[in-house]
Amino acid sequence: MKKRVLVYCLIACFSIVLPVVAEAQCSICTKTAQQLGEKPAQGLNSGILYLAFTPMLLIGYISYKWWQNNKQQQ
Numbered sequence: 001m002k003k004r005v006l007v008y009c010l011i012a013c014f015s016i017v018l019p020v021v022a023e024a025q026c027s028i029c030t031k032t033a034q035q036l037g038e039k040p041a042q043g044l045n046s047g048i049l050y051l052a053f054t055p056m057l058l059i060g061y062i063s064y065k066w067w068q069n070n071k072q073q074q
Contacts, residue, residue: 006067013060 029048033041 002067002071009060009063013056016056 029044033044036044
């Protein structure tokens with residue numbers, strides 16, 4: 001059961017992280033980025049993805065440590 005949950009979590013994380021083309025802009029950011037041009041819009045999009053990835057990495061690390069601790073207790 002735990003292996004299945006771990007596999008599902010890994011698949012979810014990889015499906016979020018792996019897409020090459022990702023659009024992570026709200027409507028206001030999109031309008032602003034369209035006025036700036038192509039290069040700044042890509043930079044803004046990359047920054048948003050970077051800021052979203054950091055908390056996911058933290059949550060993944062904490063979940064892994066929790067899972068490892070539970071596994072040792074059993």
